[in-house]
Amino acid sequence: MAIKTVYAxxxxxxxxxxxxxxxxxxYYTTVLAKPRANLLEIYHWWTSGGEKAAIxxxxxxxxxxxxxxxxIQSPVAGGxxxxxxxxxxxxxxxxxxxxxFQVHAGYEMKPYIDAGYLDPxxxxxxxxxxxxxxxxxxxxxxKWGGRYYAVPVNxxxxxxxxxxxxxxxxxxxxxxxxxxxxxFFAACEKLRAAGIRHPIAMGGIGxxxxxxxxxxIFVSQGIEFYQDLINGKLTDPNDSRLVKALQIFNRYLDYxxxxxxxxxxxxxxxxxxxxxxxxxIMGDWANGEFLVAGKVFGVDYGAIPVPGTKGIYVLVVDxxxxxxxxxxxxxxxKWLIVVGSREGQDAFNPIKGSIPARLDADITKYGPYQxxxxxxxxxxxxxxxxxxxxxxxxxxxxxxxxxxxxxxASNRDVSAACRGIIDAINAAKDEYxxxxxxx
Amino acid sequence: xxxxxxEIIFLPIIHKVPPGRNMSSYGSIPxxxxxxxxxxxxxxxxxxxIGWNVLLSFTKSMxxxxxxxxxGSIQYMKAGSDPVFQISLKNNLMLIMLFxxxxxxxxxxxxxxxxxxxxxxxxxxxxxxxLPFSLSFVITASMWAWMYNYSYGVVNTLxxxxxxxxxxxxxxxxPNIALYxxxxxxxxxxxxxxxxxxxxxxxxxxxxxxxxxxxxxxxxFQLYTKIVIPQLKPWILSAFVVLMVFALKAFDFIYVLTxxxxxxxxYVLALLMFRRAFFETDFPYGxxxxxxxxxxxxxxxxxxxxxxxxGREK
Numbered sequence: 110m111a112i113k114t115v116y117a118x119x120x121x122x123x124x125x126x127x128x129x130x131x132x133x134x135x136y137y138t139t140v141l142a143k144p145r146a147n148l149l150e151i152y153h154w155w156t157s158g159g160e161k162a163a164i165x166x167x168x169x170x171x172x173x174x175x176x177x178x179x180x181i182q183s184p185v186a187g188g189x190x191x192x193x194x195x196x197x198x199x200x201x202x203x204x205x206x207x208x209x210f211q212v213h214a215g216y217e218m219k220p221y222i223d224a225g226y227l228d229p230x231x232x233x234x235x236x237x238x239x240x241x242x243x244x245x246x247x248x249x250x251x252k253w254g255g256r257y258y259a260v261p262v263n264x265x266x267x268x269x270x271x272x273x274x275x276x277x278x279x280x281x282x283x284x285x286x287x288x289x290x291x292x293f294f295a296a297c298e299k300l301r302a303a304g305i306r307h308p309i310a311m312g313g314i315g316x317x318x319x320x321x322x323x324x325x326i327f328v329s330q331g332i333e334f335y336q337d338l339i340n341g342k343l344t345d346p347n348d349s350r351l352v353k354a355l356q357i358f359n360r361y362l363d364y365x366x367x368x369x370x371x372x373x374x375x376x377x378x379x380x381x382x383x384x385x386x387x388x389x390i391m392g393d394w395a396n397g398e399f400l401v402a403g404k405v406f407g408v409d410y411g412a413i414p415v416p417g418t419k420g421i422y423v424l425v426v427d428x429x430x431x432x433x434x435x436x437x438x439x440x441x442x443k444w445l446i447v448v449g450s451r452e453g454q455d456a457f458n459p460i461k462g463s464i465p466a467r468l469d470a471d472i473t474k475y476g477p478y479q480x481x482x483x484x485x486x487x488x489x490x491x492x493x494x495x496x497x498x499x500x501x502x503x504x505x506x507x508x509x510x511x512x513x514x515x516x517x518a519s520n521r522d523v524s525a526a527c528r529g530i531i532d533a534i535n536a537a538k539d540e541y542x543x544x545x546x547x548x
Numbered sequence: 549x550x551x552x553x554x555e556i557i558f559l560p561i562i563h564k565v566p567p568g569r570n571m572s573s574y575g576s577i578p579x580x581x582x583x584x585x586x587x588x589x590x591x592x593x594x595x596x597x598i599g600w601n602v603l604l605s606f607t608k609s610m611x612x613x614x615x616x617x618x619x620g621s622i623q624y625m626k627a628g629s630d631p632v633f634q635i636s637l638k639n640n641l642m643l644i645m646l647f648x649x650x651x652x653x654x655x656x657x658x659x660x661x662x663x664x665x666x667x668x669x670x671x672x673x674x675x676x677x678x679l680p681f682s683l684s685f686v687i688t689a690s691m692w693a694w695m696y697n698y699s700y701g702v703v704n705t706l707x708x709x710x711x712x713x714x715x716x717x718x719x720x721x722x723p724n725i726a727l728y729x730x731x732x733x734x735x736x737x738x739x740x741x742x743x744x745x746x747x748x749x750x751x752x753x754x755x756x757x758x759x760x761x762x763x764x765x766x767x768x769f770q771l772y773t774k775i776v777i778p779q780l781k782p783w784i785l786s787a788f789v790v791l792m793v794f795a796l797k798a799f800d801f802i803y804v805l806t807x808x809x810x811x812x813x814x815y816v817l818a819l820l821m822f823r824r825a826f827f828e829t830d831f832p833y834g835x836x837x838x839x840x841x842x843x844x845x846x847x848x849x850x851x852x853x854x855x856x857x858x859g860r861e862k
Binding site: 113116117118120121122124125128194195198201202219220221223224226313314315316366367368369370371372504505508512513515516517518519520 | 576577580581584585587588589610611612613614632693694696697698699700701718719720721722723726806807808809810811812813822823826827828829830831
């Protein structure tokens with residue numbers, strides 16, 4: 110190496126060291142030493158029109174209460190938090206956690222709990238009297254090792270069968286007959302005979318749309334079975350309930366549009382709206398699609414629990430928490446108080462299309478579908494956390510479950526799918542740390 | 549030393565060149581410094597972090613908990629017993645075997661056609677063919693998802709019109725076909741780029757050679773197969789390396805078009821890495837997969853760089 114280059118290299122190292130060192134010195138002595146601005150920074154994935162309006166309403170409640178706190182919202186676009194999940198894990202691991210972030214209650218919180226990135230908030234729960242207003246399964250979803258780590262803000266229902274009322278009326282199908290799978294398939298057969306070849310609409314481009322339908326069929330095989338499934342207690346691929354569920358799904362797929370693999374969930378809902386299909390199984394965020402299309406609940410469309418799941422409420426729950434080392438811990442707590450309050454939940458949920466996680470919602474503020482949902486929620490015999498939406502089972506199982514469902518939709522191999530489920534449970538064996546009690 | 553430092557630091561500012569020395573020998577020193585500073589930064593942010601990633605894959609880290617205690621090659625063993633890893637690897641190899649020759653072949657054909665067409669509308673055609681490559685993969689993947697739609701997609705509509713209903717293909721819903729659908733779409737997207745590279749190569753061939761061949765009575769076919777294409781070797785090689793690297797690290801297009809489905813039939817290594825790391829919070833395993841991918845890419849790129857630098861020395 111030429112002597113010149115050696116000098117240059119030495120100088121380069123010195124210059125870099127001076128620049129970086131100076132920068133760090135400035136950061137630690139000036140930026141960090143300054144009194145911190147009175148801010149609250151939150152992350153969430155509510156970016157579509159209605160969702161954004163909903164979180165803005167919640168923030169408005171916060172700002173009315175704490176006008177001196179500036180709120181920074183950092184939304185990360187991507188349905189069901191598919192993008193934010195990755196962003197947040199990277200941020201938290203880098204020690205850059207915000208004051209609160211949206212996460213699905215249940216197993217999606219586990220990596221943060223395991224690494225000790227969240228603060229327990231038992232005191233807050235006691236102080237706010239939340240013990241009394243949230244139902245037991247919902248409370249369990251934010252509890253780890255007997256301690257509370259988050260506050261649920263809303264409940265979406267996963268086990269909803271949406272139907273086009275005009276089609277049902279036209280062919281004389283009574284929704285009451287759809288409470289069992291036999292009745293449901295009889296209706297499908299009737300519609301097919303009348304020329305609607307694919308009476309069920311399903312999406313599948315993201316795979317979870319398929320897994321979502323299968324999950325509800327699992328629930329329809331009884332709450333005991335579903336509890337065994339999410340507790341990782343199934344061991345036998347020939348378990349009659351497991352086989353039966355896959356057989357039902359196999360029959361279900363006979364009536365599904367063949368182009369499901371290229372459709373999103375909302376494109377599937379749109380088929381029901383346009384009357385090209387009569388049914389679709391989707392969470393109750395689908396209600397927003399009907400509303401945007403100008404359809405009236407009970408006139409143009411209807412919603413009932415998925416066949417065999419009457420009295421069961423399959424839960425999709427978003428929550429907020431206080432990350433360890435949050436820059437503004439007091440504001441984080443203030444935010445959680447608003448998130449858990451009746452006022453906050455009744456501001457957020459009517460717009461979001463979900464229902465409050467609290468049992469004491471002001472029902473007059475909600476639309477007709479949501480009123481029905483709130484009633485079902487209050488009178489639910491059982492509640493069950495969804496696997497597909499991040500709550501019920503370890504992430505590893507949930508991820509494999511998507512692949513298994515998507516493979517089954519094309520190969521229709523019941524025994525392979527049953528084996529796949531058991532293998533996925535065994536592969537995630539060490540991660541079943543929660544013991545759900547659903548009944 | 550002090551004098552030297554003064555010279556180096558202030559020279560470029562005061563622009564005073566001492567007698568007897570030429571400008572270039574001094575001008576290069578500040579340039580070297582700037583280069584070195586960016587090199588040092590780049591070394592940290594690129595190679596330092598690659599090194600950290602490799603280290604992570606050998607540690608006892610779990611989920612979001614980082615540990616620097618070494619655990620040996622557990623994560624690499626995991627890849628050996630992960631059935632989806634094998635499928636992903638196989639799919640990457642399929643991409644290499646079909647997507648690369650497809651893109652090069654089609655690109656070559658287009659380049660020759662563009663060359664024959666001559667200056668007439670060349671700019672127009674060039675733009676048309678390059679356009680797909682300038683679009684984001686997310687956009688083209690969404691477009692292909694519509695076109696591949698089983699019931700309403702334009703591809704099946706055309707097939708039905710030409711051959712009848714029996715010839716409808718479930719492009720993305722059939723696990724035996726989905727990977728080929730992906731490859732077909734990727735060839736479409738990349739062939740415009742390869743065509744442009746090859747066209748530039750054709751243009752660089754001296755006119756005299758072509759004229760000489762013409763005078764000797766070579767047909768157009770002979771002209772291209774005997775004179776033009778053999779001289780495109782370095783261009784084909786460089787396109788090959790670009791395509792190879794893409795075939796190994798393909799992610800966004802597949803993520804949007806099939807998300808690895810149906811089942812796991814269109815998984816590739818990069819997608820597997822993303823899912824294992826961020827959806828199953830298995831960061832050390834994700835790091836191991838990243839290291840494997842990195843090794844594969846390096847083993848393609850380094851020989852090419854050596855080869856091309858040796859070629860230049862000659």
